[in-house]
Amino acid sequence: xxxxxxxxxxxxxxxxxxxxxxxxxxxxxxNMLNFAHPNVFALGGFLLFAGVASLALPFPLAVLLVIxxxxxxxxxxxxxCFRPAEHLHDELAPAIxxxxxxxxxxxxxxxxxxxxxxxxxxxxxxxxxxxxLFQVSTIQLVILILSFGLMLAVxxxxxxxxxxxxxxxxxxxxxxxxxLGVNVRATxxxxxxxxxxxxxxxxxxxxxxxxxADPNVALSYGLRALAVMVIxxxxxxxxxxxxxxxxGLVDVMTLAFLSQAYSGVAAWVLLLLVLLFKPSGLLGTRLxxxxx
Amino acid sequence: xxxxxxxxxxxxSLSVDYGPIPALKGVSLEVRPGEVVTxxxxxxxxxxxLLRTISGLLRPRAGAVRYDGADxxxxxxxxxxxxxxxHVPEGRGILGRMTVLENLKMGAYARRDRDVERDLDELxxxxxxxxxxxxxxxxxxxxxxxxxxAIARAWMARPRLMLLDEPSLGLAPLMVxxxxxxxxxxxxxxxxxxxxxNTRAGLRIADRAYVMELGRVVLQGAADELLADEQLVRAYLxxxxxxxxxxxxxxxxxxxxxxxxAHRSSADASAPPARPSGGTEGAA
Numbered sequence: 362x363x364x365x366x367x368x369x370x371x372x373x374x375x376x377x378x379x380x381x382x383x384x385x386x387x388x389x390x391x392n393m394l395n396f397a398h399p400n401v402f403a404l405g406g407f408l409l410f411a412g413v414a415s416l417a418l419p420f421p422l423a424v425l426l427v428i429x430x431x432x433x434x435x436x437x438x439x440x441x442c443f444r445p446a447e448h449l450h451d452e453l454a455p456a457i458x459x460x461x462x463x464x465x466x467x468x469x470x471x472x473x474x475x476x477x478x479x480x481x482x483x484x485x486x487x488x489x490x491x492x493x494l495f496q497v498s499t500i501q502l503v504i505l506i507l508s509f510g511l512m513l514a515v516x517x518x519x520x521x522x523x524x525x526x527x528x529x530x531x532x533x534x535x536x537x538x539x540x541l542g543v544n545v546r547a548t549x550x551x552x553x554x555x556x557x558x559x560x561x562x563x564x565x566x567x568x569x570x571x572x573x574a575d576p577n578v579a580l581s582y583g584l585r586a587l588a589v590m591v592i593x594x595x596x597x598x599x600x601x602x603x604x605x606x607x608x609g610l611v612d613v614m615t616l617a618f619l620s621q622a623y624s625g626v627a628a629w630v631l632l633l634l635v636l637l638f639k640p641s642g643l644l645g646t647r648l649x650x651x652x653x
Numbered sequence: 654x655x656x657x658x659x660x661x662x663x664x665x666s667l668s669v670d671y672g673p674i675p676a677l678k679g680v681s682l683e684v685r686p687g688e689v690v691t692x693x694x695x696x697x698x699x700x701x702x703l704l705r706t707i708s709g710l711l712r713p714r715a716g717a718v719r720y721d722g723a724d725x726x727x728x729x730x731x732x733x734x735x736x737x738x739x740h741v742p743e744g745r746g747i748l749g750r751m752t753v754l755e756n757l758k759m760g761a762y763a764r765r766d767r768d769v770e771r772d773l774d775e776l777x778x779x780x781x782x783x784x785x786x787x788x789x790x791x792x793x794x795x796x797x798x799x800x801x802x803a804i805a806r807a808w809m810a811r812p813r814l815m816l817l818d819e820p821s822l823g824l825a826p827l828m829v830x831x832x833x834x835x836x837x838x839x840x841x842x843x844x845x846x847x848x849x850x851n852t853r854a855g856l857r858i859a860d861r862a863y864v865m866e867l868g869r870v871v872l873q874g875a876a877d878e879l880l881a882d883e884q885l886v887r888a889y890l891x892x893x894x895x896x897x898x899x900x901x902x903x904x905x906x907x908x909x910x911x912x913x914x915a916h917r918s919s920a921d922a923s924a925p926p927a928r929p930s931g932g933t934e935g936a937a
Binding site: 526527534536537540541542543 | 708
């Protein structure tokens with residue numbers, strides 16, 4: 362029983378983490394929130410639905426479709442909402458634009474797929490493995506491997522690759538990064554592309570877990586991931602991962618041992634606690650920015 | 654002065670504005686290969702603006718920056734860095750959340766060759782403190798160590814020209830000596846354009862120097878000559894835009910040192926770096 366709950370917590374938590382990483386990448390670099398992010402997340406589920414149900418593609422190809430869709434949506438967000446306001450040095454204009462873009466995406470989903478959840482066809486074989494403590498089905502195993510694989514990949518990219526160094530340098534000191542030879546425009550674009558892919562893939566993974574593509578997850582899960590980002594420490598990717606897993610755990614445990622009524626509240630309660638006792642977040646090490 | 658070599662860097666009548674306020678008003682200077690050139694001037698003279706314009710962070714209103722025969726004036730900063738101009742900005746520009754080692758690797762970001770690891774080894778052997786603390790966040794280093802790291806990081810770019818903005822600012826005398834020792838080492842590999850508030854140390858290490866005042870070059874010459882006539886140099890350094898009392902007289906000729914000269918030069922005849930903290934350049 363407890364093992365089964367742990368499994369659920371890992372699936373839910375890694376999902377929160379993936380969405381929160383996407384928020385964090387953009388926030389870390391631009392100090393701005395992308396409110397279209399939860400809608401890209403929800404769209405990820407529908408892209409999977411389009412792939413496996415409407416187009417009857419094999420699962421890997423459907424995932425490829427999701428990845429391409431995520432990149433395109435991330436780049437579109439940058440191009441339509443953030444780049445036009447670049448010269449304004451204003452943090453509100455792009456945020457409002459991204460709200461507008463979020464509304465557009467919501468309407469697109471409603472027009473194309475309707476506003477009700479759509480059931481996915483079975484994706485992989487129904488075999489399940491007994492691991493002593495708990496049983497895990499093939500699809501759960503796939504979800505777990507993909508989720509944690511993605512988290513490790515992001516961490517590896519940030520700390521081991523040239524692009525990752527560029528992202529971290531720009532996030533910390535844009536002007537210094539430029540002096541060291543980093544192309545800031547390219548780095549911002551990369552952050553949005555990554556953010557879009559992570560959101561879309563997280564949406565796909567959630568849809569796989571629920572067995573349906575649901576437009577309402579943008580406001581429930583997607584918004585909770587925003588709290589997850591703050592809990593982890595603004596602009597801190599590892600913090601977002603840790604906080605995601607933590608919120609997932611608390612969420613599942615309240616559902617299992619308290620009441621359905623409290624489901625989804627964990628993120629907000631933890632957010633309040635963090636803001637009260639450690640406002641910089643779990644791994645928040647945001648240093649004082651030097652004035653330029 | 655007679656032109657012996659073609660300059661590596663040539664700044665031509667550069668004018669830069671901050672909104673409606675002019676910061677540089679037609680500054681010209683040059684740096685030849687292998688040279689150390691110092692730019693002196695009081696707070697607000699435009700020294701930092703000059704360096705930030707050369708490396709592309711600021712766009713000039715008029716004038717040009719030529720480097721190795723190419724026009725850098727409209728290039729973005731990353732393209733200028735790729736031409737092996739390394740800029741150590743005011744306040745060191747350390748990436749405090751990254752480790753010491755990661756900072757050094759960022760120094761080589763613009764490089765495409767395969768010798769980065771070898772250069773890293775060489776640097777860390779030369780500066781054991783950087784090796785010792787390589788896995789620590791750079792923010793944990795002391796101010797002097799951060800300045801060493803900043804110069805070492807710039808050196809990792811294998812620059813042909815290094816721009817140094819007030820490397821001795823806020824450092825204890827021992828660290829100042831160390832930093833100038835590093836600059837002496839750098840000049841074996843690269844030309845240096847150094848902005849300094851420490852007049853004497855700046856002139857001692859330089860081949861030539863320019864003195865700036867209120868966005869203009871008001872004095873230039875061989876460093877040893879200026880060192881011999883330190884009174885004259887200090888005369889310009891002493892005047893500041895806010896309380897100079899001669900704010901209208903911007904077009905001062907080199908032969909007319911203002912009256913505040915004696916007042917300032919008497920104060921720091923001995924220990925050069927020991928400035929009171931509320932001094933001329935601290936608040937930038």
